[in-house]
Amino acid sequence: xxxxxxxxGIASVGFAEAVMMGLATDGGLLVPSELPHVTAKRLRAWPAxxxxxxxxxxxxxxxxxxxxxxxxxALIERSYATFTHPQVTPVVEVDGLRxxxxxxxxxxxxxxxxxxxxxxxxxYLLARDGGEINICGATxxxxxxxxxxxxxxxxxxxxxxxxxxxxxxxxxxxxxxTVLDANVHNIALHGSFxxxxxxxKDLFNDLPFKTELSLGAVNSINWARILAQMVYYAxxxxxxxxxxxxxxxxxxxPTGNFGDVFAGYLARRLGVPIDRLIIATNRNDILARFVxxxxxxxxxxxxxxxxxxxxxxxxxxxxxxxxxxxGDAQVVCKLLETMRQTxxxxxxxxxxxxxxxxxxxxxxxxxxxxxxxRLTFARSDYILCPHTAVGVKAGGARSDLICLATAHPxxxxxxIQLAIGREAPLPRSLQGLLDLPTRCVELDADPECIKxxxxxxxxxxxx
Ligand SMILES: *Cc1c(COP(=O)(O)O)cnc(C)c1O
Numbered sequence: 001x002x003x004x005x006x007x008x009g010i011a012s013v014g015f016a017e018a019v020m021m022g023l024a025t026d027g028g029l030l031v032p033s034e035l036p037h038v039t040a041k042r043l044r045a046w047p048a049x050x051x052x053x054x055x056x057x058x059x060x061x062x063x064x065x066x067x068x069x070x071x072x073x074a075l076i077e078r079s080y081a082t083f084t085h086p087q088v089t090p091v092v093e094v095d096g097l098r099x100x101x102x103x104x105x106x107x108x109x110x111x112x113x114x115x116x117x118x119x120x121x122x123x124y125l126l127a128r129d130g131g132e133i134n135i136c137g138a139t140x141x142x143x144x145x146x147x148x149x150x151x152x153x154x155x156x157x158x159x160x161x162x163x164x165x166x167x168x169x170x171x172x173x174x175x176x177x178t179v180l181d182a183n184v185h186n187i188a189l190h191g192s193f194x195x196x197x198x199x200x201k202d203l204f205n206d207l208p209f210k211t212e213l214s215l216g217a218v219n220s221i222n223w224a225r226i227l228a229q230m231v232y233y234a235x236x237x238x239x240x241x242x243x244x245x246x247x248x249x250x251x252x253x254p255t256g257n258f259g260d261v262f263a264g265y266l267a268r269r270l271g272v273p274i275d276r277l278i279i280a281t282n283r284n285d286i287l288a289r290f291v292x293x294x295x296x297x298x299x300x301x302x303x304x305x306x307x308x309x310x311x312x313x314x315x316x317x318x319x320x321x322x323x324x325x326x327g328d329a330q331v332v333c334k335l336l337e338t339m340r341q342t343x344x345x346x347x348x349x350x351x352x353x354x355x356x357x358x359x360x361x362x363x364x365x366x367x368x369x370x371x372x373x374r375l376t377f378a379r380s381d382y383i384l385c386p387h388t389a390v391g392v393k394a395g396g397a398r399s400d401l402i403c404l405a406t407a408h409p410x411x412x413x414x415x416i417q418l419a420i421g422r423e424a425p426l427p428r429s430l431q432g433l434l435d436l437p438t439r440c441v442e443l444d445a446d447p448e449c450i451k452x453x454x455x456x457x458x459x460x461x462x463x
Contacts, residue, residue, distance in 0.1 A: 001064040003030040003223065006322040007336075008329025015066035016125050019118075019224045020133070022217045028329070029319050030223050036061040038271035040245040046238035051088035052076050054238065055231045058270070062227055067124070075124055079117040082106050082149075084428065089113065089232040091239050091402065095380035097392060098402045100236045100251075103385075107175055108408035108429055109308070110260065111146035113232060114225035119150030119157070121224055122216075126156035133216040134458065135159040136203055138196035141168045142308045142407065145175035147218045152181040158461075160185045160454055162196040165442060171411055171430060177438035184439075185457055191445030202447040209451060213458065220259040221315050229263035234272050236402050241273065250276035252395030252403045254306065254387040255287060258314035260404065265320065265358060278360045280394030282306045285363035287314055292361065294352030297344040305366045305415045306386040308407070324351055324358075362394035369393065373409075373419035383409040383416060383424045 003018035004010070009026025018030045046054060055076045056069070063072055080088050085104040092099050105112025126132060135157065137147060144161045151157045161176060165188035177186050189196050204210055204217070218225075233251065241247035251274060253261040261279050268274040281288045282304040290296045301312050318332065324347065325331045339345040347355065364372075372389040376382055384392060385407040392403045409416050409424035416424050443449055 001062050001066075002033045004033050004329075005029070006031055006318050006329060007333050015063050016129065019121055019222065020125060020216070022219070022222050028332075029221050029316070029322075031319055031322060032062060032223075035266070035269050043238075043245045043271070043273070044243045046234065047241075047243040049238070051231065051235050052080055054235050055080070055228075058231050058234055059227060071124065075120045076117065079120050082116055083112070087235075087239075089235060091236050092382075094382040095376060097376070098236075098240060099382075099384075099388070099392075099405045100232060100402050101405045102232060103405060103408040103427075105146075106149040106429055107142070107145040108411055108427055109142045109146060110229075110404070110406040111142055112149065114228040115146040115150035115218065117228045118218060118222060118224050119152075119154055122151065122157055123154040132156045132158075132214055134213050134454070135216050135218055136162075136200055136454070137218060138162045138193065138200045139168070139176075140164070140193040140307060140310075141172040142411075143219070144168075145172060148176050148179050148184055148186075150218070152179050152184055154183065158183045158185065158458065160187060160457075162187045162189050162200060162450070164189055164191055164193045164196055167193065169411070169414075171413075171433060174433040174436065174438065175430075177440040178433060178436040180437065180439055182461070185454075186440040187450065187453070188440050188442045189445050190442065195445040199445065199447050199450055203451065203454075206447075206451075213454060219315065220257040225259060226263050226266065226316070226319075229260055230267045230270070233264050233267035233274065234270075237272050237274065240402060245273060248273045248275035248400070250274070250278065250395075250398060250401045252278040252280050252391040252401060254309060254391040254404060254406050255279045255281055256284075256309035256311040256314070258287060258316040258320065260406070261359070262316045262320055265323075269323075275400065276360055276398070277358065278362065278391075278394050280391040281361065281363045282309050282369070282390055283363065283365060284310055284312055286312050287317075288361035288363040290361075291355055291359050294349070294355065295344065295346045296339070304386075305369050305412070305418075306390050308387055309390070321347075324354060364390040364393045370415070370419040373416065377420045383420070385409040386412050386415045 002012040005024035005028035007028030083104045102110035283302045335345045372393040388405040410426045413423040
């Protein structure tokens with residue numbers, strides 16, 4: 001399989017390059033040059049497959065010749081052996097709701113599904129093709145810990161993760177700083193999350209520095225992340241439908257960067273019988289507004305009880321624009337240029353009709369989020385995390401609905417306490433974290449200072 005850029009400015013690349021590249025060199029995002037299609041016969045066979053077997057079937061055509069099937073199978077096995085549930089991402093029934101639990105990985109949030117695989121893919125490709133990668137990122141919580149756990153102890157990879165000191169939750173901080181592997185470098189920044197993000201952008205924009213140090217990213221635009229996330233839509237569909245190709249199911253998806261729900265959109269394009277895809281947002285409703293009006297316009301970022309969705313610019317949105325316009329990179333470039341100049345873009349009427357066929361959307365307030373947690377708990381003793389509660393509320397009373405549970409509630413116990421007057425019990429992966437030894441350096445929010453630190457750390461390692 002070959003990959004092209006949403007902006008049309010690169011020669012096509014293979015799977016390995018697409019994964020290692022992250023962002024395309026023309027600034028666009030990588031997309032496969034064609035989409036495979038699932039037959040009804042395969043759909044009928046799916047319920048008998050384990051998560052890992054289904055993952056192999058879905059990933060194989062996208063990987064193509066780049067990785068031999070036996071190696072790919074081993075990578076998938078290794079990636080999901082770190083999950084504590086035998087089904088990896090089970091669907092549970094709660095008070096008439098179907099919840100797709102995506103939080104049984106090492107950091108108790110859905111990003112593990114993709115980042116466990118991505119870490120192993122990086123390690124495999126680097127060992128085979130040579131080279132090394134130094135991952136650099138900024139985090140306000142979930143992404144940083146999932147990325148660190150994805151690459152800890154892996155050969156050829158180091159990770160430098162910046163978080164704003166004192167501004168991530170104690171559990172989230174410990175999930176990062178208690179990882180003592182030699183290739184993991186936590187930096188607590190004297191500054192805000194925006195400072196951290198700005199600095200990381202600075203490092204990547206310093207091309208000589210980026211090249212010298214082989215900087216890489218694991219952010220949500222990496223194609224392999226989308227790919228890994230398609231699998232659980234297929235898995236949930238197979239388990240709930242029993243493999244009947246006529247049985248269409250809908251999914252409600254708590255959305256921030258548009259990565260998760262975009263994976264659902266692609267799963268449907270592959271032929272998974274998905275009916276409605278519901279974009280569930282919190283007060284940061286840029287995507288919900290887009291679905292309703294066809295206008296994509298940046299507003300202010302609000303802090304909410306579902307912080308992993310406190311995002312205005314949804315980085316995967318560009319991929320959707322590309323598919324909406326049937327792969328016309330010129331139109332994508334034009335729309336993005338308008339966006340850059342005016343902070344706003346609008347699709348035409350015909351395209352907006354398509355958007356409304358593809359998605360439904362709803363924005364959910366903090367008060368509604370707490371009410372949903374309270375309601376579900378009162379009816380069933382099941383505790384939803386705030387992000388999941390946004391999805392459940394947005395999904396409403398629809399039949400044939402599956403709601404994605406994106407985090408374990410114990411990661412957000414302040415909100416749980418607020419909603420139901422008690423905390424969610426900690427899963428095993430989060431127990432004892434506060435007593436473990438930690439390693440982390442504190443640095444000023446100055447790009448030069450961060451660069452010097454990265455340089456000297458890597459030099460020290462080689463000495
Ligand atoms: C990252 C995250 C989301 C949003 O996912 P996107 O792919 O950015 O849409 C939702 N819930 C939780 C718990 C997350 O960590």
